[in-house]
Amino acid sequence: MSGPGTAAALWSALGSLPLAHLVPTGLGPWGDGMARLMLQPLDLLLLVALVLLAVQNGRSWSDRLALVLPLNWLVGGLGGLLVVRELPLALLCAAIVTAMGVLAALGPALRLGERFLRGGTAALSLLFGLVAGSSLAGHGGALQALLGEAVAIAVVTALLLMALDPPHPRWLALGLRLIGSWIAASGLLMLGWLSRQPL
Amino acid sequence: MGQCWRLSSWAVLRRHSPLPPALVALVAAVLAPAAAWAHADLHPGGGLVAGFLHPITGLDHVVAMVAVGLWGAVLGPPALWLLPLAFPPVMALGGLLALLGVPLPGVEVGIALSGLVMGLMVLFELRPPLWLAALLVASFAVFHGHAHGAELPAGTHPLLYSLAFVIATGLLHLVGILLGEARRWPGGRALVRLAGAGVALVGLWFLERALA
Numbered sequence: 001m002s003g004p005g006t007a008a009a010l011w012s013a014l015g016s017l018p019l020a021h022l023v024p025t026g027l028g029p030w031g032d033g034m035a036r037l038m039l040q041p042l043d044l045l046l047l048v049a050l051v052l053l054a055v056q057n058g059r060s061w062s063d064r065l066a067l068v069l070p071l072n073w074l075v076g077g078l079g080g081l082l083v084v085r086e087l088p089l090a091l092l093c094a095a096i097v098t099a100m101g102v103l104a105a106l107g108p109a110l111r112l113g114e115r116f117l118r119g120g121t122a123a124l125s126l127l128f129g130l131v132a133g134s135s136l137a138g139h140g141g142a143l144q145a146l147l148g149e150a151v152a153i154a155v156v157t158a159l160l161l162m163a164l165d166p167p168h169p170r171w172l173a174l175g176l177r178l179i180g181s182w183i184a185a186s187g188l189l190m191l192g193w194l195s196r197q198p199l
Numbered sequence: 200m201g202q203c204w205r206l207s208s209w210a211v212l213r214r215h216s217p218l219p220p221a222l223v224a225l226v227a228a229v230l231a232p233a234a235a236w237a238h239a240d241l242h243p244g245g246g247l248v249a250g251f252l253h254p255i256t257g258l259d260h261v262v263a264m265v266a267v268g269l270w271g272a273v274l275g276p277p278a279l280w281l282l283p284l285a286f287p288p289v290m291a292l293g294g295l296l297a298l299l300g301v302p303l304p305g306v307e308v309g310i311a312l313s314g315l316v317m318g319l320m321v322l323f324e325l326r327p328p329l330w331l332a333a334l335l336v337a338s339f340a341v342f343h344g345h346a347h348g349a350e351l352p353a354g355t356h357p358l359l360y361s362l363a364f365v366i367a368t369g370l371l372h373l374v375g376i377l378l379g380e381a382r383r384w385p386g387g388r389a390l391v392r393l394a395g396a397g398v399a400l401v402g403l404w405f406l407e408r409a410l411a
Contacts, residue, residue: 041358105284174280182365185287189361192298 029141033148036132037156042093042190043149044156045183046128049100050121051157052176052183055164056108061117062161068118070154072125073132077146080133087134089127090194096124098187104180107173246356250363253347254371259310259405260347264368266317266398267336268375269391272382273324274332279379281329282336283372287365289337293344294361307409309342314402321379321395 025031037043050069054062080087103110132149136142168176254260264286271282296303303309316335319325327335347364378394381387 039359041362045362102288105288174284178280178284178369181284181287182369185291185365186362188288188291189294189298189365190358192295193357193361196298 029144030148032141033145034152036145036149037152040132041186042090042097043128043132043153045097045186046093046100046124047153047156048160049097049104049180049183050124051160051164052104052180053100053112053117054121055161055166055168056104056173056176057112057114057117059166061114062166065121066154066158066161068121069125069157070150072122073129073153074146074150076126076129076131077133077136077150078129079126080130080135081137081142081146083130083134083137085134086137087131089131091191093128093131094187094191094194096127098184098191100124101180101182101184101187105177105184107177107180246359247363249355250360251367253350253360253364254367257347258401259314260343260368261371262398262401263310263313263317263339263343264371265375265378266314266321266395268372268377269321269379269394269398270317270332270336270375271372272376272379273321273391273395274326274329278329278332279376281333283369283376285333286336286340286372287369289340290344290368291361291365293341294347295344296341297345303342303345306342306346308406309339310346311402311405311409313339313342315399315406316402318395318397318399318402322392322399323395324392 025035027035037047047069051062051065054065103112129150133142133146136145164172164176254264267282267286271279274282293303317339379391382391
């Protein structure tokens with residue numbers, strides 16, 4: 001069988017197997033992967049927190065975030081697909097989300113700097129992608145689901161960046177910090193739940 | 200037949216209601232029977248629904264959260280945004296303590312006191328220093344978090360529940376701030392003080408129950 005033919009057969013066979021860690025949307029693995037972002041609050045909260053930090057620290061970095069974030073996520077996810085079992089890093093992820101929420105709540109007064117934001121975003125999106133990939137690894141349609149989630153991340157990031165394009169009026173700057181505080185609070189509660197009953 | 204009745208009643212409601220149609224629709228949606236949510240707990244959306252409804256269905260929690268916003272409005276900036284900014288993480292810290300099994304004595308009394316004290320602050324328009332106001336609100340937040348943050352209905356997704364719980368709490372603060380902004384209008388100041396009196400009375404009622 002030719003290379004593309006083998007790939008197509010493999011893709012089709014994978015797609016017919018059940019998907020764990022995904023809520024069936026009826027749209028197949030691709031759609032399930034897109035929905036995963038909305039149904040995995042830690043992933044979604046990290047994304048929102050990173051967008052908040054980017055827009056709070058000026059336009060130069062936020063313009064590149066829509067590309068960097070999904071690509072790093074995808075690379076991390078592809079690495080995660082090679083992992084045999086799900087990485088038990090949910091607690092670490094919850095702690096990271098909490099910390100990012102705190103940083104966003106403290107606002108632009110922190111002056112984090114573009115280098116810190118760039119490095120942090122790359123590292124965190126790789127890590128969260130790795131965890132997402134490992135949770136899908138070994139299950140049918142994992143690659144399609146991962147691609148679907150990466151596309152969802154790109155779309156949501158782009159939409160948020162468009163809506164929150166700096167500079168911000170005072171009320172919006174305060175609103176962004178408020179959302180940061182909500183993210184920190186959610187992360188803390190999630191940390192508690194995960195320490196009590198790991199998902 | 201049912202569809203026809205609904206359409207005609209909607210038309211009558213729109214014709215005779217003094218309120219704008221959008222507001223009528225909003226009220227109708229809020230008052231709609233909860234039967235449609237009966238199976239919400241069987242999917243991840245159940246976590247969101249349960250988490251969102253939990254803070255807004257407990258009167259003690261509702262009045263205290265609204266009072267945070269009201270008192271912030273009375274105190275003015277920066278307390279106006281600082282109190283609602285600080286409350287959710289500290290409340291979540293209380294929830295975290297509960298989830299980790301750390302006991303906190305007098306939780307119900309603390310919650311009742313939060314309504315009573317903040318209601319009185321709004322009623323008498325008391326303006327302590329910012330650090331004292333923040334400390335007071337943060338202390339109350341720990342009690343609220345400890346009591347409510349760890350209550351998870353069976354079968355719900357804990358992470359989505361937590362997220363929705365925090366959002367609903369934050370929205371209650373915003374309701375309080377919006378009510379407090381009525382002070383800018385003639386008669387609004389009296390209205391806000393009246394709301395503070397209402398909060399204090401509810402707090403007093405819960406305190407009596409907690410001590411009984």
